[in-house]
Amino acid sequence: MDWSQVSRSQWIVVAGTIATLIGALFLDWYSITVSLGSLGHISASTGAWDANALGKLAVIGSLVMLAGAVLMFIPNAVQLPFPLPQALLIAAAFTALMVIFEFIDHHSHTALGLWLTLIGSLVAGYGAFEMGGRISVPSGSSTS
Numbered sequence: 701m702d703w704s705q706v707s708r709s710q711w712i713v714v715a716g717t718i719a720t721l722i723g724a725l726f727l728d729w730y731s732i733t734v735s736l737g738s739l740g741h742i743s744a745s746t747g748a749w750d751a752n753a754l755g756k757l758a759v760i761g762s763l764v765m766l767a768g769a770v771l772m773f774i775p776n777a778v779q780l781p782f783p784l785p786q787a788l789l790i791a792a793a794f795t796a797l798m799v800i801f802e803f804i805d806h807h808s809h810t811a812l813g814l815w816l817t818l819i820g821s822l823v824a825g826y827g828a829f830e831m832g833g834r835i836s837v838p839s840g841s842s843t844s
Contacts, residue, residue, distance in 0.1 A: 709831035710772055713788055716824025717762070717769040720795060720817050724748045724762040727813030729755060730806065747813060754802040758817060761795030765824055785831040792825030 724747075731745040748755035768788040771777045780787060799818040803810065 706773075707831070709785075709827045712827030713772065713824050713831065714769055714827075716792065716820045716822070716827055717765045719820025720762045720765055720792075720824060721820075723813045723816030723818075723820055724755075724759045724795075727816060728811040729802070729814040729817075730809050731811040732809045745811060748817065751802065751806070754798050754805065758795050758798040758802065761791055761798060762817065762821070764791040765795060765821070769824075783832065785828045788828035788831070789825055792821045792828055796821040796825060 727747065728745040729748050729751050731743070733741050733743045735741045748759050765788065768784060768791055771784055772788075777784075796818055799814060799821065803814065803818075
């Protein structure tokens with residue numbers, strides 16, 4: 701593959717997708733430490749998959765983003781019923797929305813993974829939008 705043919709928008713989508721995957725699959729979304737005085741402390745943390753259903757949906761959304769990012773680089777890829785940039789934009793927006801809903805639901809003791817998933821999905825969504833993933837809305841007037 702000729703890497704000089706990869707556009708800036710595609711690099712943005714890839715970087716955002718990688719950040720989203722790292723945040724959703726490998727980093728903790730919530731972390732808490734309780735000090736027990738002279739006895740020490742107790743720490744607990746959880747990732748996206750173990751948080752709740754919204755975390756699971758965010759993980760699934762990030763995996764869909766990965767599939768779309770891979771499809772960008774496959775020659776003669778399958779034809780989707782809609783443009784690939786639009787599918788990437790929808791997957792990134794869905795993932796970001798799940799993270800936002802999760803933050804609204806539990807907004808204390810957040811860890812790096814939640815924030816990296818949110819920022820990565822927003823970056824990937826911007827790249828997909830720049831790539832041509834704009835959703836067109838038909839206008840009310842038609843010319844005959």
